Amino acid sequence: MGVAIALVVAGSVLTALALRSALGMDKVTDYPGPGSGQVAVTVKPGSGVLEVAQELQQDGVVADADTFVQAFADANGKIHPGDFTFKKQMKSSDAAQILAGNTAPVIYFALSAGMRVSDSLAAIAQAAGVNPNDLNALNSQPQQFGLPPQAKSLEGYLAPGEYKFPVGTPAKDIIAKLVSTTVDELKADGVTDPTKQYQDLIVASIVQAEGGQADYGNVAGAIYNRLKPNDQTNGLIQSDATVTYGLGTKTVQLTDAQKADPANPYNTYVHPGLPPGPIGSPGAKAVAAAAHPTPNNYLYWVTVNLDTGETKFASTYAQHQANVAQYQQWCTANPGKCH
Structure with a gap:
């Protein structure tokens, strides 16, 4: 009988433990601390x-x-x-x-790759609660941030990304951090001369705007190929994005008159060589591509699908025209997306 009682008790314990586990009664809901x-x-x-x-x-x-x-x-x-x-x-x-x-509020803002300086400054002003005029004043004096004399503004230097600063951080310190981030990226890619940094930022900003989801290295390679002597481009980059920047708009559709207008200094259909400055803030990938372009024989590129960013390259104008036709077909099939 003693053995029988022991077995019953043991069975009851096991049953209770199983039930406790099934009901989550043995779950640890808190630690005693302090850890x-x-x-x-x-x-x-x-x-x-x-x-x-x-x-x-x-x-x-x-x-x-x-x-x-x-x-x-x-x-x-x-x-x-x-x-x-x-x-x-x-x-x-x-x-x-x-x-x-730790509830002290912070200044938080996020800048997307390709943003123009005006949009970036607006985002910073709103997040930091600073007067936009103060930021515009800083933008008009880029040399105080160590930038080369060619830079007439901070365009291209406000590195995209997420930022957090303690509330009360001076606007100049915020801008200095963004600028130094871009300069550090250029240095990490082996570009140390300020003048060369500025030129690479111009190329990188075009790569960012034109590349979509394409291989940025190939876009950069094609841009440099266009600047070299060849029998097709005459040193013209022919970038819609630069023309649009000079117009102060963001359309992806340009008229023949706009492409032929020499009054637009950013019109790379008319003016050979690089435009006067960057056309936005390139991301790290675009900066790296400008510093180390992929060797290729491409002279043309076009994004044929604005949803996916698919970009096609060509070495001849005839090949390029076929790619442009594909883009136009996509626009026809997707009304309103190309305007």
Whole structure:
């Protein structure tokens, strides 16, 4: 009978443990803390509390995401983007205090590759709450940021990307960081001379605008080929993007009159060589392509699908015309997308 009782008790324990596990009753919902080590967590703009909580649970910072969410609510916390340092196996209330306690707002903005300086400055002014006139004044004095005399503005130098600065950061310091990021990219690609940097930025900005999803290296190679003596281009880049920039518009459709207008200094259908300056802020890939173009025999390129960015290259004008016809067919099949 003693053996029978022992078996019954053992069976009851096993059953209870199985039931407890099935019901989640043995789940650890919180650590006693205070924790150890360091865990760096970046809260991105737009992140929700539950999303952050799940990441903290996955990283071993807290035991249970739901418990952390409740602790964060109890702390009256608000989510702000930024970098936070936690410990492994923290008590949820302690972790919530770290996230809720680092609520000092930051200046955050994102600049896309290809953005013109006017659009970039507008985004910075809005995010930083600074007077646009102050940024325009900085834009008109690029040499104070160490730029070569050829640069008449900051066009091309405001590196695209996501930025966070402490609230109150002077506008000049923000601009200096963006400019130095671009210059550092050029140096990393082996371009150290300021004049050569400026020329490469011009090419890179055209590559960024014209390349779409194409191989930037091939676009850069074709641009340099056009500038070399050949029997087809006469040193003309013939870029729609440069003409559009000179017109102050963003259309992808140009008239014959616009392409023939010599009054537009950025009209590379009329004026041989590089335009006077960059036509936007190129991304790192475009900068690298301008510094190290892919050797090829191309002279022409055209994006034949504006949705996918598919770009086709050609070595002769006849080949190019066939590619242009494909682009026109796409425009016909997609009304309104080419205007």
